[in-house]
Amino acid sequence: VSEQEFLEQTAGLVYNLALRLTGNRSDAEDLAQDALLRAVRALPGFRGDSQLSTWAYRITVNAWKNRVRAEKRRKFWSTVTLGLVSGSDGEKMEVDVKADEPALDAGLEKAEGAAAVQAALLTLDGDDRAIVLLREIEEKSYEEIGAMLDLPQGTVKSRLFRARAKLKTILQKTAATP
């Protein structure tokens, strides 16, 4: 498959996955473009032992996990640095990594409750969010998800169950809130 064909086939899929992983359009485009650039560079080495879309998803999820890790490190060091400078013990300086991730624009969410679902997704930690999205939206099997995330199938199964349970709790709370 040529680079152009690959991009035409996968750009939309990658962007949508990135959109659900990051929760906002700008980060989604940034992540999707980075993932596609990586994929294009690695395309000559693609052996065809999985679907092209699965391979692109894997690259996207890995790029996103790297960003989450880097962001956590950055927040950690910011906290430590600020704590040293201010003399605080650091606990008060703890920052919620997800706190500054805005929800999707209201106009984007046409389905009823989609914004609430997206917000609930953003409460899941990195791997759990990816597992839910790859399973529910991309309909990947446990085996494929495990391969993408370097996780055993049993772990995928248990984490998917816990993520669904957490989403259910949050969505029920949201529905109960007037």
Add this chain to the structure above:
Amino acid sequence: MTDETREQLSAYLDGALPEAERAELQARLAASAELRGALEDLKSVSSAVKNLPKAPLPSGFMARLSARRARGDAPRTDWVFLPPEVRPVVAAMSCGVVALAIWNKVAVPPEVKPVHAVGYAPVYDKASAPVSQVDLAKPGAAADLGIAGAEAGARVGQQTSKVNVDSLSSLQETAPASDMKRVGSIAAVRGGSGGRAPGQPIDGGTSAGASELALTDRSRTTMTEEERSARNEELFGALEKQKKAMGLRVLPRRARPSGPSIASMMGLPEPRAIPAAPVVLSAAPSLLKSNAGGGPASSDAALSAAAPAPGSGPGRLSPDAGLVFTDAHSLASSWVLLGLPGDPPETDFTSGRLVMIKPSATKILSVTPGPDAVVVVYRSLQPEETSDPARDRVAPLPSQPRTVLIYDASPR
């Protein structure tokens, strides 16, 4: 209902249960309304996520991607461990270490090439230089020759035992003791490995060189001033000749090892020296506000009168007595470095400069712009006077002319 059962339900929903487990769970579902309710909950969550709308690619997405590909942009790397705000500090420290390493490398004192193929002596910076490299013509330098000269001589002597100093022999017979210190270094050269050790008396007769220089208090009392002076001249001439023959050279004052300065390596501007130029002083301090009011003006007037009149110079030119600042940061840094109390005065550097007198217990008397230079006159405080550096030792300075002359008008 256990978590294990709920997990089974989740896997059942995905069709991921083994056949045996699936059959068993189906049987339990048929029998339990609670299980069926839990399964429905999981289904609703699953469908809520599944039904999230698909978003179209943003307008221009592919064009921007193509542009990045055309530019050869690398994907963003997130491997950097340090946060952005810490990186400049670490980078600066790294640069500092590298700069110091380079400086240490390039600042090694150069060595003098061998002369007459008899070896060579290293050239040192002034602080550690043996006396053979000290300016002998400088008054007082000869007093240091006794020890350091012997060190240098011994060092050279270890490398060459054939340095020709025979011409000195006759000179060494009657030299006064003070002169023999100078001769000591030459004697040590001649004596080779038998050179006099530092501090060893040259008239003790214990070394080969010193044994030939058994000149002591006799000449001190028998020689006239004229004879002693003539002898000194001869000795100096002979010593210079030997130094030249050995390749020893006199370092110029404040000579620095060749190589770039730290400032140039760091890309910083070289420190500016305050230029000095003759200027005609005009009277009437104009810019110094502290002198415009009352108070200390009366005592200043008395002391100003002690200073030479304008036109003949306001006092002793003291180019190192002051600092000129063009920005508040430098002023604040110097204020702290000089250990001055309180804060530096607020100054508007957009319209001028500021001069600060470095010696403590001083007071600026006047700041007078002339056609070629600004003349700053200061004096030492009297014992009964109190000092306020922010008021007494700093004064605004016009931007032009650039040259600043600082005079000390303290009574001698």
